[in-house]
Amino acid sequence: xxxxxxxxxxxxxxxxxxxxxxxxxxxxxxxxxxxxxxxxxxxxxxxxxxxxxxxxxxxxxxxxxxxxxxxxxxxxxxxxxxxxxxxxxxxxxxxxxxxxxxxxxxxxxxxxxxxxxxxxxxxxxxxxxxxxxxxxxxxxxxxxxxxxxxxxxxxxxxxxxxxxxxxxxxxxxxxxxxxxxxxxxxxxxxxxxxxxxxxxxxxxxxxxxxxxxxxxxxxxxxxxxxxxxxxxxxxxxxxxxxxxxxxxxxxxxxxxxxxxxxxxxxxxxxxxxxxxxxxxxxxxxxxxxxxxxxxxxxxxxxxxxxxxxxxxxxxxxxxxxxxxxxxxxxxxxxxxxxxxxxxxxxxxxxxxxxxxxxxxxxxxxxxxxxxxxxxxxxxxxxxxxxxxxxxxxxxxxxxxxxxxxxxxxxxxxxxxxxxxxxxxxxxxxxxxxxxxxxxxxxxxxxxxxxxxxxxxx
Ligand code: UD1
Ligand code: CA
Numbered sequence: 001x002x003x004x005x006x007x008x009x010x011x012x013x014x015x016x017x018x019x020x021x022x023x024x025x026x027x028x029x030x031x032x033x034x035x036x037x038x039x040x041x042x043x044x045x046x047x048x049x050x051x052x053x054x055x056x057x058x059x060x061x062x063x064x065x066x067x068x069x070x071x072x073x074x075x076x077x078x079x080x081x082x083x084x085x086x087x088x089x090x091x092x093x094x095x096x097x098x099x100x101x102x103x104x105x106x107x108x109x110x111x112x113x114x115x116x117x118x119x120x121x122x123x124x125x126x127x128x129x130x131x132x133x134x135x136x137x138x139x140x141x142x143x144x145x146x147x148x149x150x151x152x153x154x155x156x157x158x159x160x161x162x163x164x165x166x167x168x169x170x171x172x173x174x175x176x177x178x179x180x181x182x183x184x185x186x187x188x189x190x191x192x193x194x195x196x197x198x199x200x201x202x203x204x205x206x207x208x209x210x211x212x213x214x215x216x217x218x219x220x221x222x223x224x225x226x227x228x229x230x231x232x233x234x235x236x237x238x239x240x241x242x243x244x245x246x247x248x249x250x251x252x253x254x255x256x257x258x259x260x261x262x263x264x265x266x267x268x269x270x271x272x273x274x275x276x277x278x279x280x281x282x283x284x285x286x287x288x289x290x291x292x293x294x295x296x297x298x299x300x301x302x303x304x305x306x307x308x309x310x311x312x313x314x315x316x317x318x319x320x321x322x323x324x325x326x327x328x329x330x331x332x333x334x335x336x337x338x339x340x341x342x343x344x345x346x347x348x349x350x351x352x353x354x355x356x357x358x359x360x361x362x363x364x365x366x367x368x369x370x371x372x373x374x375x376x377x378x379x380x381x382x383x384x385x386x387x388x389x390x391x392x393x394x395x396x397x398x399x400x401x402x403x404x405x406x407x408x409x410x411x412x413x414x415x416x417x418x419x420x421x422x423x424x425x426x427x428x429x430x431x432x433x434x435x436x437x438x439x440x441x442x443x444x445x446x447x448x449x450x451x452x453x454x455x456x457x
């Protein structure tokens with residue numbers, strides 16, 4: 001069965017009070033519409049058509065999906081009108097699946113169940129029972145329990161308003177019949193809209209059966225209309241991800257205070273994550289990794305047995321096994337740490353490779369540097385990599401010892417096992433194995449007297 005998925009995404013989303021089209025608002029850093037597209041792209045033998053209207057260009061650009069057929073609905077005259085715009089792309093023998101671009105938490109299993117229940121001689125509707133069905137289209141059944149129509153809130157009688165089973169909007173309809181019914185839609189209703197839901201009555205009149213399926217939880221079919229709902233769906237999504245991670249052997253000290261905004265390309269065992277950790281983009285985390293509270297990690301590769309203490313910010317970095325980072329460390333892009341490196345508090349590292357067992361424990365800036373193994377960088381060391389116009393590299397060879405408060409004016413090389421005296425400003429390459437220091441001679445003034453406070457007149 002070839003599937004033609006049509007995602008409706010032309011609506012404005014007035015209640016978001018935003019310059020951005022609604023479907024570009026994000027859950028876990030991913031546009032709502034992208035969640036729906038990613039789901040649909042998991043269906044087999046499927047082509048995806050997206051109906052856009054408000055902010056059409058912005059939506060197309062933001063999603064950047066060349067494999068999608070983008071269809072513009074110039075005026076938003078209703079869900080039926082939206083699907084009509086895609087009519088020309090529907091083949092008779094296709095099964096058409098309708099999805100909404102602002103309903104992001106739907107599950108593949110639910111769609112597959114819906115599709116397994118539909119045939120060329122039926123329609124499958126995804127419905128849900130709500131405690132309060134206000135605002136939704138109600139599923140009207142006859143005495144034998146068969147669906148006979150969907151009635152919208154504004155067109156419903158008081159009796160119909162009491163129905164708690166509602167239309168989620170998600171449905172599967174055979175292509176040939178859908179196209180024929182779309183041609184027959186009118187806007188003779190309370191909202192003067194072309195309702196897609198009117199096809200149900202047409203189907204029933206032709207003796208086509210309407211089968212219904214329900215999702216596992218209501219969460220799957222919740223839509224986003226305002227920022228409160230956006231926040232609610234974010235929390236639901238994060239809770240689901242947290243549960244998946246715990247099922248894979250991750251300890252989350254508090255699943256309610258954890259955010260995964262992206263993917264974990266690989267995930268070891270016995271990882272412990274403290275509260276308020278944000279994992280963003282694509283990260284890989286090895287075995288026995290501990291991540292302290294309030295840490296943000298983006299697009300990074302973290303080896304086995306790494307310990308990251310609290311309050312670190314790590315982006316586009318690689319951290320070798322057994323390394324210890326933080327607290328209060330910032331690893332900026334292109335930081336590559338080998339095994340057993342120690343990076344301590346208030347240390348910033350950028351575009352630098354640091355070999356095994358090197359320690360940079362306090363208050364340092366290391367940028368554009370290559371640092372060998374077993375190097376000790378004292379507190380307050382700064383690689384002066386920038387002259388205001390260009391950047392230059394600092395090379396520190398294996399076993400070097402850099403005294404505290406040293407400035408290394410790049411380009412400069414510190415030789416193997418060299419020692420730099422504390423407080424030095426190093427402007428030229430320093431030889432291996434020797435002590436190099438640049439320091440003003442210390443003087444003491446024996447006649448010195450401290451000033452005393454003057455009497456006010
Ligand atoms: C629709 C259904 C209703 C259902 C509800 C579920 C109809 C007539 N009503 O109502 O039965 O209970 O969804 O949330 O189908 N859209 C377009 N172009 C348009 C109109 C809408 O692309 O011209 C898109 C919207 O962007 C949105 C989706 O279709 O993604 C649903 O539109 P919306 O206006 O929210 O439909 P409701 O009136 O809530
Ligand atoms: Ca809606």
